[in-house]
Amino acid sequence: MNKLNLAKERKSGPSEKDFQSSVGFLWSVGQKVTQGKVAPSRSEASDDLSSILATFNISSDGKKGADRAIDRLLEVGLWDVATHPNTSGGPVEVVQLAPEYSDFIDTEPQWAASVVSAVLTRFFPGPSKEFLDNIGLEGFARGRLYSSLLPQTGEWFSKRLGISAEYGGDWVRGIVRFEDGYVSAFSKTSSPYADKVIQSTGWIAYVGDGLYGDQNLISGNWKMAECQDQRIPVRFWRGDDKRGYRFETWAVIVQRRRQWGIDKYDNERKEYVWVLAPVPSPDVESWPISIRDALDDDMAKFYDETRELVGEDVEGFVQDELEVGLRGLVESYACLNSRASEAEMVRRATSTTRKIQDYFRSPSARKAVMQRSGGRCESPECLGHPYERSVNGDPMLEVDHVRDLAQGGKDVPVNMIALCPNCHALKTRGENKDELRKALVKAARDKHQKLISG
């Protein structure tokens, strides 16, 4: 997996020392609740702990981290040192959970499980089965882990301020971390940047943090990257102007993309898009197989569409090539066409994420077709392209696939055509749509060939 170096680059939340001590504490509870375990000597405890810290990439300094954690646990009184006779009768010093905590687990197991859950979810949101097994808490914690987590799905809040007052996190940001350690992603239906649902899967294309300018992998977007990397689910919230915000669902991040978008001030900018798949709970066991497959398939790869179009390519789809003339158009078209073809090969190489790939169209393919069209409808049977332009100054054109992606059509210029709204309607629902489609296939191919061989 494309691991981020979390131990080094962690920018917020608990320190590495806190993580190490919390593992030590959890591990000692695990020792206590796992039957047949006797208290370990200090060096055994240190070996065991440092191996867990290394396995789960929690410590950057190996054994030192384990020893520091043990010192700290002894210092605050969560652990204590006792002298036990060893097998040959001699005294041996052991470290263990202090008696008052140990007794508490015996007398109030439910309460103890809640405390353990709180520590677990604070430091290790969405702990894996493997992690729970390693610290000996699989049986004790599983099943009780998430029932005490608040808020619960479906809850409404009238104001963002109220949510942060109760659960923590900055109330003006789109992506925040609550005090329980989980990240929340907020979306607003009334905003022009409302996040979209990918029809075929029900997954959500969530635009990252930052209302204007290029988005970078910092702040909220960094938090999302951490969650994607470690497969930690996030809370997805949807808000509207009337009722406020609703915690709609838990979701895991199945893909990270970057694409061109329009910011708050109507400027082109690079933005992150996180593809979120809703899941019933943070418990990995509850996630549908299709989602787990998508996670395995994706391997936290990064799809950067902004590499397909650079700099001034992005602005003005049509006006500029009228100035560059036919020669410039031929060069530009060939270049965009080859970038679109490369992107298409990447798209074809994946299977499970294909549905996501189909949703995100190649910007260079679209740009190439717009250039090819010269701002006019490309249908040979067009009865009249409107001369009026759209509100943002672009020609009234819709770029469409001649053969649908769902039917195996490719997202490349030769399979695409720019149509006026009228021809687009005829292609989709006209009574002669089948014949029209044939004519469009030919028109797209001819226009494409002419530019490519020109």
Ligand SMILES: [Zn+2]
């Ligand atoms: Zn037309």
